[in-house]
Amino acid sequence: MTEITSPMAGRVQAINVKEGQMITEDDELFIVEALKMENAVYGDPGVVKEILVKVGQEVEEDQVLAIVE
Amino acid sequence: MIDRKYPLHPYFQEMPSIGSVLPRVLKKNIEELKEQEEIVAKEVQRVKEAGKPTEKMNEKGEWTAWQRIEYLVEPGTWCPLHTIYDPNFNEEGNTGVIDGLGKINGKWAIIIASNNKVMAGAWLSGQADNVLRVTDIAKRLHLPLVWVLNCSGAKLMEQEKCFPDRRGSGTPFFRHAELQKLGIPIIVGIYGTNPAGGGYHAISPTILIGHERCNMAVGGAGIVSGMAPKGYIDEEVAQALIENTKKFKATPPGRVEIHHNGTGFIRDVCETEEEVLDDIKQYMATLPAYDPKFFRVADSVEPKYPAEDLYSLVPLNPRRIYPMEEVLARLFDNSEHMEFKPDFGPEIYCGLAKVDGFLCGFIANRQGGLGNNYPKYADYDGIGGKLYREGLIKMSEFVTFCGRDRVPMIWVQDATGIDVGDTAEKAEMLGLGMALIYSIEQSDNPMMTIVLRKGTAAAHYVLGGPQANNNNAFTLGTAATEIYVMHGETAAAATYARRLVKNQDEGKPLDETIGKMNEIIEMYNEKSRPVYCAKSGFVDEIVEFPQLRNYCKAFVGSYYQNPKTICAVHQMILPRIIKG
Numbered sequence: 038m039t040e041i042t043s044p045m046a047g048r049v050q051a052i053n054v055k056e057g058q059m060i061t062e063d064d065e066l067f068i069v070e071a072l073k074m075e076n077a078v079y080g081d082p083g084v085v086k087e088i089l090v091k092v093g094q095e096v097e098e099d100q101v102l103a104i105v106e
Numbered sequence: 107m108i109d110r111k112y113p114l115h116p117y118f119q120e121m122p123s124i125g126s127v128l129p130r131v132l133k134k135n136i137e138e139l140k141e142q143e144e145i146v147a148k149e150v151q152r153v154k155e156a157g158k159p160t161e162k163m164n165e166k167g168e169w170t171a172w173q174r175i176e177y178l179v180e181p182g183t184w185c186p187l188h189t190i191y192d193p194n195f196n197e198e199g200n201t202g203v204i205d206g207l208g209k210i211n212g213k214w215a216i217i218i219a220s221n222n223k224v225m226a227g228a229w230l231s232g233q234a235d236n237v238l239r240v241t242d243i244a245k246r247l248h249l250p251l252v253w254v255l256n257c258s259g260a261k262l263m264e265q266e267k268c269f270p271d272r273r274g275s276g277t278p279f280f281r282h283a284e285l286q287k288l289g290i291p292i293i294v295g296i297y298g299t300n301p302a303g304g305g306y307h308a309i310s311p312t313i314l315i316g317h318e319r320c321n322m323a324v325g326g327a328g329i330v331s332g333m334a335p336k337g338y339i340d341e342e343v344a345q346a347l348i349e350n351t352k353k354f355k356a357t358p359p360g361r362v363e364i365h366h367n368g369t370g371f372i373r374d375v376c377e378t379e380e381e382v383l384d385d386i387k388q389y390m391a392t393l394p395a396y397d398p399k400f401f402r403v404a405d406s407v408e409p410k411y412p413a414e415d416l417y418s419l420v421p422l423n424p425r426r427i428y429p430m431e432e433v434l435a436r437l438f439d440n441s442e443h444m445e446f447k448p449d450f451g452p453e454i455y456c457g458l459a460k461v462d463g464f465l466c467g468f469i470a471n472r473q474g475g476l477g478n479n480y481p482k483y484a485d486y487d488g489i490g491g492k493l494y495r496e497g498l499i500k501m502s503e504f505v506t507f508c509g510r511d512r513v514p515m516i517w518v519q520d521a522t523g524i525d526v527g528d529t530a531e532k533a534e535m536l537g538l539g540m541a542l543i544y545s546i547e548q549s550d551n552p553m554m555t556i557v558l559r560k561g562t563a564a565a566h567y568v569l570g571g572p573q574a575n576n577n578n579a580f581t582l583g584t585a586a587t588e589i590y591v592m593h594g595e596t597a598a599a600a601t602y603a604r605r606l607v608k609n610q611d612e613g614k615p616l617d618e619t620i621g622k623m624n625e626i627i628e629m630y631n632e633k634s635r636p637v638y639c640a641k642s643g644f645v646d647e648i649v650e651f652p653q654l655r656n657y658c659k660a661f662v663g664s665y666y667q668n669p670k671t672i673c674a675v676h677q678m679i680l681p682r683i684i685k686g
Contacts, residue, residue, distance in 0.1 A: 045475045062130040071475060072489040075425045079130055 041080045041103040043096045047071030052092055058085050060105065067102050080105050113675035117685065118403040118460065121442035125435020128415040136417040139651070142585035142636060146648045149190045149637055153199045157223030168297075169379045171204050171219035171227075174254050178383045179208035179217065185653075185660045187580060187646045188239060190637065194231040194267060202230035202261075205240045206647075207660040210252065211390040214664040216243045219254035222298060226258035229303050231267035234275040239580075239646065241281040244290055246552050246579040247664045250393055251285060252386060253294040253311060257304030259326065275303055282310035293389050295382040296372065299358060301326025309371060315385045316362050316372040323360030394668055401666040402463035403675055409655070410441040416651035422586050424560055424593075427474035427490065430455055433518065433558065434470060437655050439463065444684045446504050451496030452476045453488060456504040458513070458681060462659045464666050465675070467508040469501055469569065470518035481525065483533040491522040493565050498524075498538035501569075502545040504680075509549025511678040514665040516658055517555040521565035523592070542568045546577050554661040555581040556654060557645055561589040572644070579664075582657055583645035587636050594630030598623035 050070040054060060060080060067078040067090075083105040090102050112119060160170050169177075175184065186206035192199060202225070205218040218240050220227030244251040260269050268275050282292055292311035300308045300322040308314065308322035316322075336343060366372040376382045411432075419432050435441040439460035446456040455470040473490040480487070481494040488494050508515050524535050546553070546568075553570045555578055566589060567573045572581040583589075592600070602623050609616050632638065636648045649657055 063132045063134065070425075072487060073425065074427050074474065074489055074491070075423070076427050076474065077421075079132075 038086070038104060038106045039081055039083070040101045041066060041078060041105060042099045042101050043067075043069050044076050044078065044098070045069060045071055046098045047076070047096065049090050049092055049094045049096060049102070050075065052088060052090070054085050054088070054103070056085050056088055059083075060085060069096060078102060112403050114403065114678070114681065117444070117681045118465070121444050121458075121460070123410075123441055124438065124443045125409075125411055125432050125441045127411065128418055128432075130418065132418040135421055138422040139417050139420070139585040142422065143648075143650050146190070146585070146636055146640070149199065149641075153190055156198045156200075157221070157225070160223070163223065167379075168222070170223050171221050171254060171256070174295075174379065174383060175204065175206075175208070175217060175219055177380065178210055178252075178254065178386060180210065180212075182656075183207075183209035183214075183660070185647075185657050187243075188236050188643075189647060190640050191236055191239075191643055191646070192232055192641045193235065193643050195641065196230050196232065198224050198230060200230075201233040201236040202228060203233055203236050203240075205236070207243075207249075207657075207664060211387040213250070213390050213393060213395045214247075214660065214667050215250045215252045215390065216240055216247070216664075217252045217254065220256040220304075222256040225261055226298060227256040227304070228258045228261045229268045229275050230261055231264055233268060234271070234277055235273055235643070237278040238273060238281060239643070241278060241285060242575070243579050244285055244292075245288065246577070247661075248288075248290060248668050248670050249664050250390065251282075251290065251292045251311075252390070253292065253307065254297070254383075254386075255294050255300060255304070255307050256297040257300050257307050258298070259300075259302040259304045269303075276306075279306045279310045286312055291393055293386055295386050296320045296322060297379075297382065299326060301358075301360075305360065313389050314365075314372045315374045315376065315382055315389070316366060317379070317382050318362060318375050318377050320362065321358050321360040322365060322371075323358070326358060396667060398463065398663070398666065401675075403465050404439065404460055404463050406463035407440040407460075409436050409438060411436050413652040413655060416654070420558060420584070420586050420651070424586075424588060429474075430470050430472045430490075430518070430520070434459070434468060437461070437468075437516075437518075437658055443468075444681065446507075446680070446684050447500050451494070451498075451500035452480060453490050453492060453494055454497035454500055456500055458684065461516075461655075461662045464662045465513050466658070466662050467504065467513045467515040467680075468518065469504060469515065471520045471569070473520060481533065484525075484529045488525070491520055491560065493521065493524045493535075493539070493568070494530075495525075495533045495535070495538060498535070498542055498568075502538070502542045505542070505545045505549050505551070507680040507683065509545075509551040510673070511680050512551070512669065512671055512673040513678070513680065514662055515551055515553045515570065516661065517553060517570035519555060519557045519561050519566065519569045519571070520559040521562055521569055522560055523563035523565050524568070539564055539568045543574075546570060546574050549577065551577060552579050552661075552665050553577045554579055554658070557581060557583050557587045557589060557639075559584070559586040559588065561587070561644075563592055572646075579661060580646040581644075582654070583636050583639050583648045584651060584654070585636055585648070587639055587645065587648065588634045589639050589644045590630055590634040594627035594634075597630055598626040601626060
């Protein structure tokens, strides 16, 4: 089980996966935006077990966004 | 037994590491960037296919400019420039010359060849500026200029676009004189018929080598026979033209009998295509150049991480952030460096690194968040790509020290601008931007710039942009390059925001204004992309990502080949400042 964390403080602009979805290493799981710049969040291959944030939510650096197994 | 070591080896033999293994291959980004590179490649192909087919020329025993360059330049060293440069959008797709950096007989040179496939290498619109850019490189890098000449003179139907003007087709002859005045040799291999402008291209270099069937003259057969005193053409004039043309076709002026046997302008006459180029190689061997060992500070080592990683690292989407250090790690020898003031001005990377064993200064825009409380003068957060007070001060210092230590510099631009607003003005952004420009000019240092992604607003200028005419040798773009005064959406808002307010206050529909705003955005998009940037000369070449290091090596190797001024490595101050 791995935690997908936010690389920076910002706002969740997009969530591109659903719980139960199989992901590959180059799937953009989340887009976190701050100061008009976007950071794409990736994860290791696996299945998304739980998504812990919503679009528009403010997140801190290293905050867990999802859990993948 | 002599125990040899590099100078200041405790500093440069093994420097701190930078970068890491690529965490993931981003297939979508790779595809998007390669799609852009494919668009550029098609333009390059269009230029190469313009004019006479290669096979037809070869059947007549004549090589194309590309074949001549391939024979002349050492394999793996050719770094083409201005391939699709065509500022006036000629039907031929470029300006009628092909140029670039390459090694000839072990020495770097800037090489320019007439595109003899198109109108026998005629002057086309934009060619003069292309040649001047090439002479700028020779001047800045103190580098021999090699001409592979085959120039039929002006494209007469468009003479007004190439003959006159302050920076017109006559200006390169003065530049040739200037280069020689500065001690920079020019070698020319002369092929074909070179009348008028072609003749001056032939006579203005230092060493003239002629193919046995070449000629060079003040005027060609066409010009002599075209002197019509009546001011119009009638049957009598036409008949005279026919007679004269036949005569001059048989004996064009300025053949090797005249300019080798007679005047002695042409030193050597060669029987074959190859012999001319072989002779150029022999003259290159006679030119002064330091052995690379003289200036190297370590062995040349390739980066630890593959250049192909750059396709995953640099997002085409301009809003996406990425770690600039990882890009630099794929340019530096053995992915090693010494960073200058890492805790000051975090939006900017400044550091020393080795390229092909030579010392080089690098400045690059970091991307992404800059941490809390930066910039210190403001109550808002800073973001990488933008320039703030500390970063501007740090760059001025670094440029000044590189100039003092005679270390050439490479800028890696991905900038959105300089901080704006009254808070920023009070923090002296305007003055510090200009101070950096002054530092660059004062350094008298050669620079190369890579507009990796965004080259925006005044940041594009102050970050060693091509506008630094006396320092910037050349500027490269990539598949991700965008150059504009501001983003299209910002421009649309700046132009139409007040009208939107007015429309709404008057109860009018917004559709028309919104449409105009979107037109601006579309226009900005079209006129900032890589092909447009290369055609217009905003950059000197769009380079595929894995080739960037080759250009860095060509630039640094060219600089250290025969520098005008020297700082002994053990007398440099910048490495000591970094070490503390």
